[in-house]
Amino acid sequence: MRTLLRIAWRDLWRNRRRSLVNICAVGVGLFVVVFYGGLVHGIMSDAKNQLDNLGMGHVEVTAPGWRLRRNVSQSLENPAKLLASLRLPAGTQAGWRVATRALAASAHGSHGVVVHGVDPAVEPSLSAYAGDVRKGSRLATGDDRGVLLGDRFAETLHLDVGNKLRLMVQRADGEVGADLFRVRGVFHALSPTVGRGQVLITAAAAQRLAGLGDAGHQVVIQLDDAASASAVADSVRAQLGARPEVVTWADLMPALAAMEKMMGKLMTVVSLFVFLLVSLGIMNTMLMSVLERTREFGVMRAIGSRPRRVVALVLGEAFWIATLGVAAGLAAGLALTWLGSERPLMDFGKSMKSEAFEYAGSVMRTAFLTRFSPADGLRSAALVYVVTLLTALYPAWRVSRIAPAEALRAA
Amino acid sequence: MPVLEAVGVVKDYVDRGQVTTHALRGVDLAVEKGEFMAIAGPSGSGKSTLLNLLGALDLPTAGTIRVDGRDLASLGAPALADLRRDRIGFVFQAYNLIPVLSAMENAEYVLELRGVPAMERRRRVDELFARMGLAQLRDKRPPKMSGGQQQRVAVARAIACEPAVVLADEPTANLDQATGRSLVDLMHELNRERGVTFVFSTHDPMVLERAERVVRLVDGKVASDERRGAAAAQSA
Numbered sequence: 001m002r003t004l005l006r007i008a009w010r011d012l013w014r015n016r017r018r019s020l021v022n023i024c025a026v027g028v029g030l031f032v033v034v035f036y037g038g039l040v041h042g043i044m045s046d047a048k049n050q051l052d053n054l055g056m057g058h059v060e061v062t063a064p065g066w067r068l069r070r071n072v073s074q075s076l077e078n079p080a081k082l083l084a085s086l087r088l089p090a091g092t093q094a095g096w097r098v099a100t101r102a103l104a105a106s107a108h109g110s111h112g113v114v115v116h117g118v119d120p121a122v123e124p125s126l127s128a129y130a131g132d133v134r135k136g137s138r139l140a141t142g143d144d145r146g147v148l149l150g151d152r153f154a155e156t157l158h159l160d161v162g163n164k165l166r167l168m169v170q171r172a173d174g175e176v177g178a179d180l181f182r183v184r185g186v187f188h189a190l191s192p193t194v195g196r197g198q199v200l201i202t203a204a205a206a207q208r209l210a211g212l213g214d215a216g217h218q219v220v221i222q223l224d225d226a227a228s229a230s231a232v233a234d235s236v237r238a239q240l241g242a243r244p245e246v247v248t249w250a251d252l253m254p255a256l257a258a259m260e261k262m263m264g265k266l267m268t269v270v271s272l273f274v275f276l277l278v279s280l281g282i283m284n285t286m287l288m289s290v291l292e293r294t295r296e297f298g299v300m301r302a303i304g305s306r307p308r309r310v311v312a313l314v315l316g317e318a319f320w321i322a323t324l325g326v327a328a329g330l331a332a333g334l335a336l337t338w339l340g341s342e343r344p345l346m347d348f349g350k351s352m353k354s355e356a357f358e359y360a361g362s363v364m365r366t367a368f369l370t371r372f373s374p375a376d377g378l379r380s381a382a383l384v385y386v387v388t389l390l391t392a393l394y395p396a397w398r399v400s401r402i403a404p405a406e407a408l409r410a411a
Numbered sequence: 412m413p414v415l416e417a418v419g420v421v422k423d424y425v426d427r428g429q430v431t432t433h434a435l436r437g438v439d440l441a442v443e444k445g446e447f448m449a450i451a452g453p454s455g456s457g458k459s460t461l462l463n464l465l466g467a468l469d470l471p472t473a474g475t476i477r478v479d480g481r482d483l484a485s486l487g488a489p490a491l492a493d494l495r496r497d498r499i500g501f502v503f504q505a506y507n508l509i510p511v512l513s514a515m516e517n518a519e520y521v522l523e524l525r526g527v528p529a530m531e532r533r534r535r536v537d538e539l540f541a542r543m544g545l546a547q548l549r550d551k552r553p554p555k556m557s558g559g560q561q562q563r564v565a566v567a568r569a570i571a572c573e574p575a576v577v578l579a580d581e582p583t584a585n586l587d588q589a590t591g592r593s594l595v596d597l598m599h600e601l602n603r604e605r606g607v608t609f610v611f612s613t614h615d616p617m618v619l620e621r622a623e624r625v626v627r628l629v630d631g632k633v634a635s636d637e638r639r640g641a642a643a644a645q646s647a
Contacts, residue, residue, distance in 0.1 A: 003516075003523055010511035299507040302468055303568070304496020304524045306489045405469035408503070 008316030026325025034333025038370035057220035075215035095122035098206035117206020136161035136185030147181035171211035298407020318392030340370030420474035449622035458612035500569030502579035559590035579611035
């Protein structure tokens with residue numbers, strides 16, 4: 001084996017330019033797949049991680065039907081107790097909310113908004129914007145007169161910290177409820193929809209405003225890894241029984257889930273296409289290379305090498321091509337993917353004049369971060385090895401089939 | 412029992428499925444152990460074809476080839492490869508060393524195929540190189556050697572594993588007179604000292620005059636089979 005690899009290694013450098021082209025083809029192919037994979041996974045991870053910028057959870061528990069009609073009376077009884085009874089994975093962030101539509105009025109006009117009644121201590125861990133207060137201060141626990149506004153909404157109604165805001169809602173009993181709040185702070189939301197149309201008050205204030213007693217509308221669960229949402233949802237369903245509705249982000253945003261599937265398929269197609277191109281290139285050059293050396297292989301066969309040793313020798317060359325190509329492609333691919341995970345390599349913020357855009361119901365940053373995953377890179381590298389060796393099988397098989405006498409007659 | 416035996420051997424080549432060339436038309440030949448034999452004849456007489464068949468590099472269209480009594484027709488490609496590795500050494504007109512291996516590595520190649528351990532390989536090849544005056548070439552690769560040097564290394568490769576017979580196809584054809592003579596001297600010495608059986612095809616008069624047996628082929632048939640000196644006495 002060592003001799004075979006030694007001969008293969010030396011053979012590789014007999015035509016330096018051709019071998020370098022092959023190695024580069026493998027390296028560039030792997031680099032493209034690793035980097036493209038990191039970019040696609042990065043964008044999708046970012047999209048899923050941005051759910052909290054929309055006030056959504058990876059898993060949500062609601063009253064049956066609430067999700068479709070958002071009727072204030074379709075509530076969960078004592079969501080605080082319900083939440084306390086749940087066994088959730090370590091590292092999970094969870095809280096509950098009152099969520100209802102309202103008409104918000106200031107001295108400068110009125111505007112339809114969504115009111116979230118929240119636990120001020122917990123909400124920043126569920127909604128990124130609740131913690132991103134750019135003016136004034138965060139909502140304090142027990143501050144039942146305070147309200148936080150989205151920055152675009154504040155602009156629309158010319159509101160600032162300290163101003164008064166009147167919220168008018170339909171109560172659970174069908175009557176109209178209204179109350180006056182004072183602006184404590186203005187938050188920045190990545191999602192224009194949230195920034196334009198959402199306000200935060202305490203859960204107690206929201207319950208009183210909507211006449212809900214101790215009821216609420218949403219239990220929101222944010223996970224470390226969105227991929228485990230389905231398993232966690234199953235577990236929560238098993239714990240709560242049939243009545244509350246338990247949904248995952250994929251149910252809440254089917255378009256995002258579909259996009260993830262589509263991206264996965266696109267990734268597969270791109271990978272196959274790249275590997276196909278690489279393998280055609282390698283097959284072409286290896287075929288040329290071994291046919292040029294037909295006589296040499298004939299000599300090896302003549303002096304006692306079995307056909308399979310000739311196959312092994314050609315595969316040995318493919319092994320070196322794959323090894324050098326993989327080393328270069330993987331190193332470059334992982335390095336750039338790591339760099340792209342630390343700071344955006346592609347930032348469309350200036351051209352789009354926004355730090356984020358909404359797509360398929362989700363919000364995405366215009367500066368794309370990649371996902372650095374050595375495991376993904378190693379999987380692609382293994383695939384490159386397989387593809388390269390499989391590609392070399394045909395030239396190897398072909399040259400091993402030539403009769404020694406015929407090979408020796410070759411020019 | 413002859414080392415090599417051809418019985419009624421016919422070899423036809425069909426060119427592109429149309430024109431049939433009759434390279435050998437019924438050759439009978441037996442090569443005994445220790446012979447130093449030449450197959451002579453003009454170009455196209457079938458010398459190389461016969462060597463290829465005797466060396467298990469090709470199979471006859473009709474007739475039988477036996478190596479050490481084994482009929483080659485009964486063997487598959489791997490078994491033929493093993494037979495060549497274990498029983499036959501080859502020297503080619505164009506030297507045909509493996510260009511990426513040094514002289515030493517070339518000579519060791521067949522020993523390695525046989526599974527001889529590295530230390531033993533090295534010892535045997537060192538000894539052989541010293542005997543053949545090749546010690547200074549051991550680390551050189553073929554492109555850095557002259558034709559004569561390459562052919563001597565090729566002979567070393569052929570005899571390193573002590574085969575039953577060495578088949579040499581026009582070994583001096585690409586060498587100048589002096590180098591060719593020196594190579595034939597070397598082969599003759601190895602024949603006498605080590606009892607290595609040599610069969611070579613040639614039309615070089617210098618080589619033919621050194622051969623102890625000359626088989627002449629004309630149009631694919633044995634035209635004459637002449638034994639000289641010790642071989643003639645032995646035969647008589």
